[in-house]
Amino acid sequence: MCTLISKYNVAGPRYTSYPTVPYWDQDNFSLKLWKERLQKSFQETNIRSGQNNDTNEGISVYIHLPYCENMCTFCGCNKRITKNHEVEVPYIKSVIKEFVLYYKLFDTKPKIKQLHVGGGTPTFFSPEHLDRLLTGIFTIAKKTKDCELSFEGHPNNTTKEHLAALSAHGFRSVCYGVQDYNATVQKAINRIQPYHNVMRATIEARAEGYDSVGHDVIYGLPFQTQDDVIETIRKTITLQPDRIAFYSYAHVPWIKGNGQRGFKEENLPAAHQKQKQYQIGKKMLIHAGYAEIGMDHFALKTDALYIAQQKGTIHRNFMGYSPNKTEIMIGLGVSAIGDSWDGFAQNVKNIEEYQHLVNNDILPIFRGHLLTREDLIIRKHILNLMCRFETSWIDxxxxxxxxxDVLKKLKELENDKLIKINTNKITVTKKGRPFVRNICLPFDLRLQRKKPETQLFSMTV
Incomplete structure (x- = not known):
């Protein structure tokens, strides 16, 4: 395994989209074309739903709430550090107004099949203000019968009132950031968060009726040892979260600046140490009854993600893994990304600029990409690999x-028993699952045609 780690530990995307953001074609993109593609996709979605009354296709909505009271040095998200809660109401007003601007593009009231609130720290906002935000959204849109509503909660500040306010709108899924329970590691990443806070937040969510409680755990953090991972996984298992995201720490300080410079490079585990952390953590999770779901994710067999994987409906987008696929995702809030299936668009990253544009009735888009026919084909192959560990071209x-040419590049991975290549199908082996990002790389034609001159992505191991 160490030989494979040395061989395949290269920089590579996590493939929440294809093409990946650094390879978006700005020359062929415009706000006008983005609106046209979104309108066309919305009309086609409505037609499909109308032809089949059993289909509640709907759209997805992602809402980005960027504020945090403290800087976590492991975090690569777009955030604003402040203790000033006066920012809450103006920001919420802008998000609702942005959704109104999208609503005006559509010919009927949109139906939301999936809504996720992320950050930042969504529970930075008061329960009352979160209620105001969601009331505004659901005044404009309807929910499908099988709508999945989820949010990211900080165990230190997620209260019963937060859980109740969101539950009243239909939220039944919450994910808590755990990262690691070791005090030295927590200090290095500036995330002081004791086990009893996570336990309290987990118990309170279940008492409020949340049927999917997730925990995020990270390996490869500064000062983190294999024993730290074992202890964190052990404590996590005692709380029996329905879903566990077991991520590799993405060290990208060249992108995120000083936010990931709270420690020295030599404080990070080496690649072979990270892989050992992953292998022991994965073994513990499987032994405890969790099933591997796509890349980095595990779920109990009672959870919707596992059931979706078995049914073949599991999907991956900018919000992560989801039990259901929608072709449209509206991204609301600063830096949020939208998806029309044949196009991507990202909002501006500065809060003041975002609010200025929205308040002047302008969708706050600053870049995007319109997918070509080839892009759409490659996107399907990469999605298949990331979601189902296989892809084919029988169709x-x-x-x-x-x-x-792609198959030639994959031959070496087959020789290393990471994949099996048949006449018209590729299957990722159990041995190959930790290397699924590497398996996707040969399919990434845009990256293959133009290798980056500087490092754009985190290491795959």
């Missing part, structure tokens, strides 16, 4: 001209 619509 001729998934054939593309450079497939023979």
């Amino acid at each position: 001729e619509s998934l054939l593309f001209s450079e497939l023979p």
